[in-house]
Amino acid sequence: MDFKDTPEQAKFRKTCREWLEKNAKLKTGVEKNEFANIDFLQVAKDWQKKKYNAGWAMLHWPKEFGGIGASAIERIIWAEEESKFNVPKGIFEIGLGMAGPVMMEYATDEQKARYLPAMAEGKEIWCQLFSEPSAGSDVAGLRSKAIKDGDNWIINGQKVWTSGAHFSDYGILVVRHDPNLEKHKGMTFFFLDMKSPGIEVKPIKQITGGSSFNEVYFTDVVIPDSQRLGEVGDGWKVAITTLMNERLAVGDANGADVEDAFRWAKKQDDSGEPLINNKSVRSSIADWYCEANGLKNTKLRTMSALSRGETPGPEASITKIVSANKLQNIGAFGMDSLDMAGMLKTDDPEIQSFQNAWLGAPGLRIAGGTDEILKNIIAERVLGLPQDARADKGMPYKDIPSGNS
Amino acid sequence: MNLDFSDDQKFLQSEAKKFLEKEESVKRSRGVLEGSESFDNDLWQKIIELGWTGIRIPEEYEGLGLGHLELCVIAEELGRHLTPVPFSSSVYLFTEAVIKYGSEELKKEILPKLVTGEVVGTIAVTEDFLAPTNNNIKTEVSNELISGTKIAVPDCEAATHSIIVCKSSKGIDLRLVDLSCKEVSINQVENIDGSRGYYSIEMKQAPSLLIGDEGNGWILYESIINQAAVLFSFEQIGGSQAALDMAVNYANERYAFGKPIGSYQGIKHKLADMYVALTLAKSNSYYAAWALSSESSDLPVAAATARVSATKAYELCSKENIQTHGGNGFTWEYDCHLFYKRSKLLSLNIGSIANWKEKLISNLEQSNLN
Ligand SMILES: Cc1cc2nc3c(=O)[nH]c(=O)nc-3n(C[C@H](O)[C@H](O)[C@H](O)COP(=O)(O)OP(=O)(O)OC[C@H]3O[C@@H](n4cnc5c(N)ncnc54)[C@H](O)[C@@H]3O)c2cc1C
Ligand SMILES: Cc1cc2nc3c(=O)[nH]c(=O)nc-3n(C[C@H](O)[C@H](O)[C@H](O)COP(=O)(O)OP(=O)(O)OC[C@H]3O[C@@H](n4cnc5c(N)ncnc54)[C@H](O)[C@@H]3O)c2cc1C
Numbered sequence: 001m002d003f004k005d006t007p008e009q010a011k012f013r014k015t016c017r018e019w020l021e022k023n024a025k026l027k028t029g030v031e032k033n034e035f036a037n038i039d040f041l042q043v044a045k046d047w048q049k050k051k052y053n054a055g056w057a058m059l060h061w062p063k064e065f066g067g068i069g070a071s072a073i074e075r076i077i078w079a080e081e082e083s084k085f086n087v088p089k090g091i092f093e094i095g096l097g098m099a100g101p102v103m104m105e106y107a108t109d110e111q112k113a114r115y116l117p118a119m120a121e122g123k124e125i126w127c128q129l130f131s132e133p134s135a136g137s138d139v140a141g142l143r144s145k146a147i148k149d150g151d152n153w154i155i156n157g158q159k160v161w162t163s164g165a166h167f168s169d170y171g172i173l174v175v176r177h178d179p180n181l182e183k184h185k186g187m188t189f190f191f192l193d194m195k196s197p198g199i200e201v202k203p204i205k206q207i208t209g210g211s212s213f214n215e216v217y218f219t220d221v222v223i224p225d226s227q228r229l230g231e232v233g234d235g236w237k238v239a240i241t242t243l244m245n246e247r248l249a250v251g252d253a254n255g256a257d258v259e260d261a262f263r264w265a266k267k268q269d270d271s272g273e274p275l276i277n278n279k280s281v282r283s284s285i286a287d288w289y290c291e292a293n294g295l296k297n298t299k300l301r302t303m304s305a306l307s308r309g310e311t312p313g314p315e316a317s318i319t320k321i322v323s324a325n326k327l328q329n330i331g332a333f334g335m336d337s338l339d340m341a342g343m344l345k346t347d348d349p350e351i352q353s354f355q356n357a358w359l360g361a362p363g364l365r366i367a368g369g370t371d372e373i374l375k376n377i378i379a380e381r382v383l384g385l386p387q388d389a390r391a392d393k394g395m396p397y398k399d400i401p402s403g404n405s
Numbered sequence: 406m407n408l409d410f411s412d413d414q415k416f417l418q419s420e421a422k423k424f425l426e427k428e429e430s431v432k433r434s435r436g437v438l439e440g441s442e443s444f445d446n447d448l449w450q451k452i453i454e455l456g457w458t459g460i461r462i463p464e465e466y467e468g469l470g471l472g473h474l475e476l477c478v479i480a481e482e483l484g485r486h487l488t489p490v491p492f493s494s495s496v497y498l499f500t501e502a503v504i505k506y507g508s509e510e511l512k513k514e515i516l517p518k519l520v521t522g523e524v525v526g527t528i529a530v531t532e533d534f535l536a537p538t539n540n541n542i543k544t545e546v547s548n549e550l551i552s553g554t555k556i557a558v559p560d561c562e563a564a565t566h567s568i569i570v571c572k573s574s575k576g577i578d579l580r581l582v583d584l585s586c587k588e589v590s591i592n593q594v595e596n597i598d599g600s601r602g603y604y605s606i607e608m609k610q611a612p613s614l615l616i617g618d619e620g621n622g623w624i625l626y627e628s629i630i631n632q633a634a635v636l637f638s639f640e641q642i643g644g645s646q647a648a649l650d651m652a653v654n655y656a657n658e659r660y661a662f663g664k665p666i667g668s669y670q671g672i673k674h675k676l677a678d679m680y681v682a683l684t685l686a687k688s689n690s691y692y693a694a695w696a697l698s699s700e701s702s703d704l705p706v707a708a709a710t711a712r713v714s715a716t717k718a719y720e721l722c723s724k725e726n727i728q729t730h731g732g733n734g735f736t737w738e739y740d741c742h743l744f745y746k747r748s749k750l751l752s753l754n755i756g757s758i759a760n761w762k763e764k765l766i767s768n769l770e771q772s773n774l775n
Contacts, residue, residue, distance in 0.1 A: 290685065297688035318680070383676055
């Protein structure tokens with residue numbers, strides 16, 4: 001056991017670090033929202049472009065698409081270093097994390113050359129059009145239709161919760177081409193231009209008051225067959241590739257963490273004494289510290305396996321459940337500590353960070369696989385328990401009960 | 406970056422596992438529970454023959470001269486198999502204390518005997534039904550003679566010697582007492598986990614030998630249990646894994662309402678929660694093992710983190726294993742209760758979770774959590 005980088009890893013880390021120091025600001029602890037009241041999208045695009053020009057945007061991609069062919073471990077080293085800097089987040093993750101790998105695996109060489117570098121550069125943003133009103137956890141229950149028309153497909157239907165659809169240039173889409181087949185067999189996968197005629201994007205207001213996701217309506221939208229990814233009927237298989245990536249991409253919840261709770265508890269006065277002197281506060285912070293470090297050390301175990309060229313074990317599957325719930329609890333703690341005033345909106349960045357954590361965490365517990373679905377996955381795939389009995393097994397899609405939604 | 410055990414260490418672990426399976430360690434644990442002895446002497450002698458008692462003892466004192474990491478993988482297997490021997494008292498606590506704080510003379514005399522089992526050690530601190538602190542120790546030494554009573558001392562049936570945490574004119578001392586001397590009387594005290602023995606030790610002017618600096622004993626004691634916390638956390642993750650495995654097996658085999666109970670989410674999610682807690686505990690224990698083996702200044706924080714996570718994991722896994730087994734889980738016949746009881750013994754033996762959370766936070770306060 002050791003925590004030393006190999007000489008090559010240390011050298012790589014130093015290169016990352018030097019570039020980051022030149023181009024971004026180190027986090028200081030209490031982060032003011034530097035990006036408030038500015039054109040965040042543009043700032044994020046500028047940062048992405050800067051990274052792209054230096055090869056960091058998708059560093060594990062081959063050179064021809066703008067990467068540097070970095071190994072899995074180098075990718076983690078980069079992410080570790082980048083996370084120490086205050087850089088814009090939240091615009092490109094879905095495109096790069098989910099559309100990227102699918103395009104890499106299923107697109108033609110010309111398509112890859114056309115789309116991947118622009119995606120990495122941040123010139124074109126991608127979204128993921130999977131969930132529908134009647135198909136979230138059970139995404140294979142989706143009903144948006146694709147009908148073949150010569151060399152084209154005609155798409156009708158609705159997607160929902162599509163993060164970033166309102167500023168995306170392209171999207172990956174899974175739709176039903178044959179409702180007479182079993183549900184997992186009747187789907188086909190495409191990518192499409194979000195500016196295509198017949199697409200209507202309507203932002204959805206979230207509990208935070210902001211709108212990062214949307215409803216997307218399709219009315220006779222035309223997609224050329226050349227933009228099909230995988231065979232007709234392979235939609236589920238292709239979607240699974242992205243969902244697997246999603247579990248890695250979503251991972252750790254960003255936001256107020258145990259350090260923030262600790263710093264807060266040390267200075268916040270509660271009847272003349274810092275909160276940290278309160279036994280129950282100490283106990284909660286100890287719990288969060290154990291969770292936060294449990295996740296950090298779990299990641300190190302994953303890295304250790306990657307470092308030896310082995311496939312990591314299933315331990316990373318716990319990340320999102322633990323971190324999203326911890327975020328919610330820490331947010332609540334910060335607000336509770338202010339007693340009645342905890343409800344008040346304020347410019348104080350620390351208080352904001354607790355309120356944002358509390359408001360944002362419910363979404364994280366749902367996005368990219370709900371807590372319940374992730375527990376099913378752990379139980380079935382990691383522990384080997386029997387699959388949930390499915391009411392729809394073997395039925396043609398059109399005969400499956402779907403409630404009122 | 407390598408937060409994992411080496412191939413040699415993994416091999417040692419798998420050999421230990423095979424050995425304890427072949428020796429039916431869990432069954433022996435039940436044997437102790439139901440019998441009159443407080444440990445399994447036959448298995449203890451076999452463990453001594455394997456050299457595990459001397460794992461960390463340097464070769465110059467006739468031990469194997471291996472490191473803490475080797476001890477961690479053995480601990481995980483002892484925990485998994487509920488091994489009913491005085492290993493933890495003698496090795497994690499007593500031997501480690503002698504290695505760390507014993508005089509050269511003491512080491513020369515006692516370490517080789519700890520290897521062969523001629524000496525078996527334990528440590529005595531608690532005196533009353535409350536947590537021991539440096540302020541409430543009443544057992545006192547004067548002129549090298551100790552008087553006072555300790556309760557909840559583990560493994561005295563096997564132990565020949567004990568380190569006694571006692572009060573002296575300078576503060577708290579750690580002192581070595583030969584348990585066979587006539588000034589010491591030992592009585593078994595029944596405890597909730599009958600597969601391990603607890604005792605009271607009454608000392609009336611018992612001769613003793615100072616270990617470490619006079620008056621500095623509480624700090625030394627804290628440092629000994631910080632180390633032991635890491636080793637116990639490996640026992641705890643071993644036990645958690647065993648309880649989880651039992652629950653998974655039962656959930657796959659037991660049918661209710663025409664299906665295996667493991668296909669119901671009430672059970673599935675319970676088992677997933679156990680897996681999550683165990684994974685956090687395991688990762689924190691690995692980190693603490695590194696901190697222990699590399700003598701990192703992070704050890705107090707790492708050990709407390711491992712201890713708290715592993716205690717939570719074992720308590721969760723062992724209680725929900727009973728729950729998964731339904732009525733069977735509540736029977737004496739099924740092994741579920743052996744893990745449940747051991748989990749509680751391990752979660753209290755070097756201080757409760759509340760105490761370890763407190764240690765964690767006060768250490769973080771000092772180090773200013775960065
Ligand atoms: C912030 C945010 C961003 C998102 N971004 C995108 C995006 O960019 N693209 C996209 O396609 N989708 C996106 N989603 C959608 C997301 O994937 C779905 O919301 C999620 O999969 C849950 O689906 P649902 O909302 O339909 O809830 P449902 O599936 O209806 O679930 C409702 C409740 O029932 C539970 N449940 C469902 N099935 C089971 C089961 N088998 N066992 C136990 N409990 C069950 C769920 O856990 C949940 O608690 C986003 C969601 C959020 C919140
Ligand atoms: C102290 C004690 C006293 C008792 N006294 C009596 C008595 O006087 N008379 C009498 O007739 N019985 C008695 N019982 C039996 C008791 O009613 C059963 O033990 C209980 O109903 C559970 O059944 P089981 O033990 O077969 O467990 P199982 O039914 O096999 O359950 C095993 C596990 O699976 C879970 N499980 C089972 N089905 C589902 C499901 N559909 N969804 C989710 N989880 C599920 C259970 O919750 C449990 O965790 C007693 C039991 C105890 C412990």
